[in-house]
């Protein structure tokens with residue numbers, strides 16, 4: 001039986017890597033969705049709204065008949081406040097000082113849309129940071145690694161040195177919660193664990 005083609009509506013190299021890890025054939029496209037919370041919008045409602053908006057925007061601009069589009073969004077939440085990507089050195093450092101020595105949540109929502117049905121899933125992960133010294137904060141900034149990441153750090157990279165403990169979904173923190181994706185793949189008839197093929201991600 002022919003499975004449905006998948007389109008990843010995201011520019012994130014991490015999301016691409018996770019789909020490649022799962023042996024999924026897909027095409028990656030960029031979508032432009034404004035990422036600004038609405039007044040009084042909860043972090044969970046916000047990431048779900050953005051994931052769905054990205055999936056729908058991807059569906060509107062792709063031209064693969066019968067495709068299923070995957071959109072996702074990730075934010076860090078501390079004291080019920082959303083921490084997105086850092087806008088400056090001062091902003092990044094203030095986020096890391098705030099996260100130092102305590103726990104925060106990483107929320108990732110994924111949405112799959114086939115033109116008719118939109119299914120949303122939300123992954124919530126607790127991440128506990130070690131106590132960060134000024135030396136660590138100054139040197140992590142110099143790596144440049146956290147600039148395009150929610151909360152300004154990468155658990156999959158050098159930012160792993162910040163992390164004392166995690167409870168929840170590691171892949172969710174990186175950008176796509178695998179345990180939420182697999183049931184969606186089954187529901188939308190997306191094949192995974194496929195043999196690697198050359199130029200699988202057609203981005």
Ligand SMILES: Cc1cn([C@H]2C[C@H](O)[C@@H](COP(=O)(O)OP(=O)(O)OP(=O)(O)O)O2)c(=O)[nH]c1=O
Pocket residue numbers: 009010011012013014015031035072073074075076106148149150151153154155156159173174175
């Ligand atoms: C907390 C954390 C976030 N991130 C990433 C996941 C997301 O890619 C990014 C949050 O920004 P998003 O806006 O969710 O995604 P994006 O801008 O990278 O891609 P697109 O909107 O096109 O889908 O932060 C990590 O890679 N590692 C981490 O440890």
